[in-house]
Amino acid sequence: MIDIIVGHYNYWVVIFLMMAGFYTVIDRGNLIKKIAGLSIFQTSVFLLYISIGYVSDGTTPIIAEGFTRYSNPLPHVLILTAIVVGVSTTALGLALIVRINEAYGTIEEDEIHEQDKSL
Amino acid sequence: MIEQNLSLLLVVIPLLAAPVTAMLPAGRLPWLLTLIVSWTCLVIAGWQLSVVIDGSVISYELGGWAPPWGIEYRIDAMNAFVALILSGIAAITLPYALRTVEKDIPRHQTSLFYAVFLLCLVGLLGIAQTGDVFNLFVFLEISSLSSYVLIAMGEQRRALTSAFQYLIMGTIGATFLLIGIGLVYAETGTLNMVDLNLRLQPILDHRTVHTGFAFIVVGIALKLALFPLHLWLPNAYKYAPSVVSVFLAATATKVAVYIMLRMVFGVFSNDFVRITPTDQMFLLLGIFGVILASVTAIYQTDVKRLLAYSSVAQVSYMVLGMGLASVLGITATLVHVFNHALIKGALFMACGALVYRVGSSQFENLNGLGRQMPWTFSAIFIAGLSLIGIPGTAGFISKWYFMLAALEQQSWLIALVILLGSLLAVVYMWKIVEVMFLRPASDNVASVKEAPVSLLIPMWVLVIANIYFGFYTELTVNVADSAARLLGVAAYHE
Amino acid sequence: MSDQQLLLLAVLLPFIGAIGIMLCGRWPNLREVVTLTTxxxxxxxxxxxxxxxNNGALLAVDIAEPLPGLSIRFEVESLGILFALVASSLWLITSIYAIGYMRGHHELNQTRFYALFAVAIGTTLGVAFAGNLLTLFLCYEILTISTYPLVAHAGTDEARRGARTYVGILLTTSIVLLLLAILITYTVAGSLDFREGGILAGKLDPAWAGLLYALFIFGIGKAAVMPFHRWLPAAMVAPTPVSALLHAVAVVKAGVFAVLKVTIYIFGTDFITSSGANDWLIWFAGGTILLASAVAMTKDNLKLRLAYSTISQLSYVVLGALLATNMGLLGGALHISMHAFAKITLFFAAGAILVAANKSDVSDMGGLGRAMPITFGAFLIGSLSIIGLPPFGGMWSKWYLGMGTVETGQWLLLSVLLASSLLNIAYLLPVPVRGFFGKSRDGTSYAQIQEAPLSCLLAMVITSLACLLLFFYPDPFYELALKAAGGK
Structure with a gap:
């Protein structure tokens, strides 16, 4: 039992962050907080990938004398791309919020719906 | 050799053209470049399909890195088919775009608009071309991010909130996909689709594989607007600029269907579908989707929203086809991907023409408009018949295959749901027909003229295609059939 | 001209005519010339x-192959040519009639009317010459859709409601039941061709034959077998020429024609009798004959009364098919033509009364016959033919249908036929009787009422003469029907 908790602590962190982010996206009415939650949610996945790439006792994947075990570099490379995607998403989301604020004068979801009578 | 490079060019040409378009002066020049690029893409996609139509495969190694380490573009009949649909729709949408964009988008933004449009096309084509799951995720995000931007360019301020809602839902979906890919990668150590498929077979019962599969399916389902994850779609289609509605309605969900097929059957395999309750889940969601979305469509008072809900219902048909998990079922799904692109393309174009002239797609503003705009009305009517599945139209061919697939397995319930779905389609399409054709014209309508020719021609090209592909199905059925077989789906045996 | 071209021409010509009519819309006289010429x-x-x-030529043409192994194919066979002869000759007569009616009644949108009329006839000929079930289904559906605007022609709330019922029932039955039946047939038999002796025998479990047959009979909603008959009275909101040609001849006959085709060429009479597929269905036809006649008696509106009469008469043909004997099929096929000429006469007369006297209720027509003797005379001849009395053509078909019931020993069905004939007398004859011998209800005189326009009268006279001629010389129709029924 302890093994499961301690031995996989990185995954627990990932799951905690994932759920926290996901919950924020769903629960919060403030658009900025939604985007923040979305970022946390995405970041947790980055951590997941980085953990996957780790090899026990492995070192940075640079060929050097005296080292034979390296961490898998591929997930790290992948996640660089994913980070770029995440950053663009956040940027676009924030830009949209700015426009929404200009159009509605608020960034609270319920107030926006009230103005549009859409709920 | 040249074919291999073609498969890459299909993605690279629009990708390079996008920044160039952004830098062009506002006006008609960006439109012209986009038009040329999309027609080039159509030619390449057609060529590509002609090469692989016999069941062969084109493989291109990006940067010379051999698969499974490098990224591979792997084109078989299904990829080429989807790429042809995408570039075909783009090519037919752009002539339509000229006038509507001039009306919907501020002039100084036109260069940027077309640049983003091209990026969206890059993303969608990339999804169709790639044979690497992570690369697929990246292209999916390119297409999604650009479509958020396109939707947000709508005239009304609700376009912004709709785009935001779509962004949240879409990003959650994409991230789910990413998690799933990560889990599967952790199990197999590969991202190449063919390689993944090989390595997954011995470990199909691993729990991590199952978890990864669940994340992937839910992620794609969000993109697919699969019932009940469809809530973002109606608003996104309604508030987007007309040309964006046309393009997204005809392509975005279709590409998601392709991803679903490729991942579920191509990567995980038919066996996996059979040993897990995946097929039952697809059938269940499909049944609910067809019926509930169609019923919701009936209660809409806005043509665009009505068509959007109809899209959700039609996508559910495709999910039903996947749930049947047989060659006929997948063939039906692929045929419908093609035919539905034609149907919804034509319908949204007609709807855009209404908005262009009347400024609204609400029923109350369209009374008696059929007499003022006979060509647009006839287009809605014929495309509507195709949607219902009246013989002599493309929609009938799809329905025929769905029914055959259901009857082959003696799934009477599914057969009944398909028929019920087309009955409900009769009801909601007839609502539009009655409003436009039988109601007395209201005052605002009296001075309305027929839509400009540049809108009518692309619309009618699609309408005629709807009829043509109702009679001549060598392209659709043969390609779909060979694609379904290449996907490794077994024919149904009792 | 080669046989194929000729066949294509027959189906396409009305469509070309429709385009011509649209182009000439601005010049009514020219437009009418185009209609008549076409x-x-x-x-x-x-x-x-x-x-x-008749000279033994095989006329067949393939248009396209939308589904592997299933083509859009037109082929001439005896039943089809019988139906095509009836439809095309009556179209010509109805066109003459329509010109007088539409102008006399000052209808709107006449161009659209004539164009869609031509399209409807084109698809009817498509149904008649359909070479397989898929083609038949294709034309059947286009026929429904192209006649929808004709039913809704008036554009009033009533017309809209009627048209909605019309298209709702016809599309629902065809999409849900007929399409399902076609697909099951295809799945079981692997083909949808019309073949002598049917394609299902030996492939379909006889236990299921009854169910599949029921899907066909009810799925072909245009045959108006109860309980799917409501669309026909609803369609009576249409202008009278539409009711006359489409809802007494083209559309409804397309329905019963399809039933006959399915019976003869998909199931095959042997398979039907051996599997007992018709055992219980035949009572739906028998019931429809009686019930619809009974309802017709209660209707005061003349067109509605005729509509219910049509429902009843259609089930005669369905009954003939369901008997699945040579005599029954012969009677059924013959009834397609005999009833067509008689019923169209009745509708012509009803329309003439509407145009000339603006009356649509039977109870208002007392004494009107003395002002409009030709119209009421034609009505009388039509009625007698429907009832099945000599010397009118209607007698032959009823005769063979009766023989069919005797042949199979279904005495109860024979009594249904006889009872229905009595009911026909009871609801049809009062119209001319009241017209000639009755008095107008409120005592107004009809001095100022004249006969309907000349073209209307001409059409009526032609069709009533045809009813008479068909008694003495039914040979062309008889021979075709006999060949279709497989008799010697």
Missing amino acids: AATVCAVVITIYSRF
Whole structure:
């Protein structure tokens, strides 16, 4: 039992962050907080990938004398791309919020719906 | 050799053209470049399909890195088919775009608009071309991010909130996909689709594989607007600029269907579908989707929203086809991907023409408009018949295959749901027909003229295609059939 | 002209005519010339096809192959040419009639009316010449859709409601039941061709035959077997020429024609009798004959009364098919033509009364016959033919249908036929009787009322003479029907 908790602590962190982010996206009415939650949610996945790439006792994947075990570099490379995607998403989301604020004068979801009578 | 490079060019040409378009002066020049690029893409996609139509495969190694380490573009009949649909729709949408964009988008933004449009096309084509799951995720995000931007360019301020809602839902979906890919990668150590498929077979019962599969399916389902994850779609289609509605309605969900097929059957395999309750889940969601979305469509008072809900219902048909998990079922799904692109393309174009002239797609503003705009009305009517599945139209061919697939397995319930779905389609399409054709014209309508020719021609090209592909199905059925077989789906045996 | 071209021409010519009519919309006289020319040419083409067919030519043409192994195919066979002869000759007569009616009644949107009328006839000929079930289904559906605007022609709330019922029932039955039946047939038999002796025998479990047959009979909603008959009275909101040609001849006969085709060429009479597929269905036909006649008696509106009469008469043909004997099929096939000429006469008369006297209720027509003797005379002849009395054509079909019931020993069905004939007398004859001998209800005189326009009268006279002629010379129709029924 302890093994499961301690031995996989990185995954627990990932799951905690994932759920926290996901919950924020769903629960919060403030658009900025939604985007923040979305970022946390995405970041947790980055951590997941980085953990996957780790090899026990492995070192940075640079060929050097005296080292034979390296961490898998591929997930790290992948996640660089994913980070770029995440950053663009956040940027676009924030830009949209700015426009929404200009159009509605608020960034609270319920107030926006009230103005549009859409709920 | 040249074919291999073609498969890459299909993605690279629009990708390079996008920044160039952004830098062009506002006006008609960006439109012209986009038009040329999309027609080039159509030619390449057609060529590509002609090469692989016999069941062969084109493989291109990006940067010379051999698969499974490098990224591979792997084109078989299904990829080429989807790429042809995408570039075909783009090519037919752009002539339509000229006038509507001039009306919907501020002039100084036109260069940027077309640049983003091209990026969206890059993303969608990339999804169709790639044979690497992570690369697929990246292209999916390119297409999604650009479509958020396109939707947000709508005239009304609700376009912004709709785009935001779509962004949240879409990003959650994409991230789910990413998690799933990560889990599967952790199990197999590969991202190449063919390689993944090989390595997954011995470990199909691993729990991590199952978890990864669940994340992937839910992620794609969000993109697919699969019932009940469809809530973002109606608003996104309604508030987007007309040309964006046309393009997204005809392509975005279709590409998601392709991803679903490729991942579920191509990567995980038919066996996996059979040993897990995946097929039952697809059938269940499909049944609910067809019926509930169609019923919701009936209660809409806005043509665009009505068509959007109809899209959700039609996508559910495709999910039903996947749930049947047989060659006929997948063939039906692929045929419908093609035919539905034609149907919804034509319908949204007609709807855009209404908005262009009347400024609204609400029923109350369209009374008696059929007499003022006979060509647009006839287009809605014929495309509507195709949607219902009246013989002599493309929609009938799809329905025929769905029914055959259901009857082959003696799934009477599914057969009944398909028929019920087309009955409900009769009801909601007839609502539009009655409003436009039988109601007395209201005052605002009296001075309305027929839509400009540049809108009518692309619309009618699609309408005629709807009829043509109702009679001549060598392209659709043969390609779909060979694609379904290449996907490794077994024919149904009792 | 080659046989194939001729066949294609017969189906396509009405469509070309429709385009011509649209182009000439601004000049009513020219437009009417186009209509009449097209109708006459189509009639001539069909007669040419008939003579070539009689000389043993095989007329068939494939248009396209939308589904593997299933083509859009037109092929001439005896039942089809019979139906095509009836439809095309009556189109010509109805066109003459329609010109007088539409102008006399000052209808709107006449161009659209004539164009869609031509399209409807084109698809009817498509149904008649359909070479397989898929083609039949294709034309059947286009027929429903192209007649929808004709039913909704008036554009009033009532017309809209009627048209909605019309298209709702016809599309629902065809999409849900007929399409399902076609698909099951295809799945079981692997083909949808019309073949002598049917394609299902030996492939379909006889236990399921009854169910599949029921899907066909009810799925072909145009045959108006109860309980799917409501669309026909609803369609009576249409202008009278539409009711006359489409809802007494083309559309409804397309339905019963399809039933006959399915019976003879998909199931095959042997398979039907051996599997007992018709055992219980036949009572739906029998019930419809009686019930619809009974309802017709209660209707005061003349067109509604005729509509219910049509429902009843259609089930005669369905009954003939369900008997699945040579005599029954012969009677059924013959009834398609005999009833068509008689019923169209009745509708012509009803329309003439509406145009000339603006009356639509039977109870208002007392004494009107003395002001409009030709109209009421034609009505009388039509009625007698429907009832089945000599010397009118209607007698023959009823005779063979009766023989069919005797042949199979279904005495109860024979009594249904006889009872229905009595009911026919009870609801049809009062109209001319009241017209000639009755008095107007409120004592107004009809001095200022004149006969309907000349073209209306001409059409009526032609069709009533045809009823008479068909008694003495039914040979062309008889021979075709006999060949279709498989008799010697």
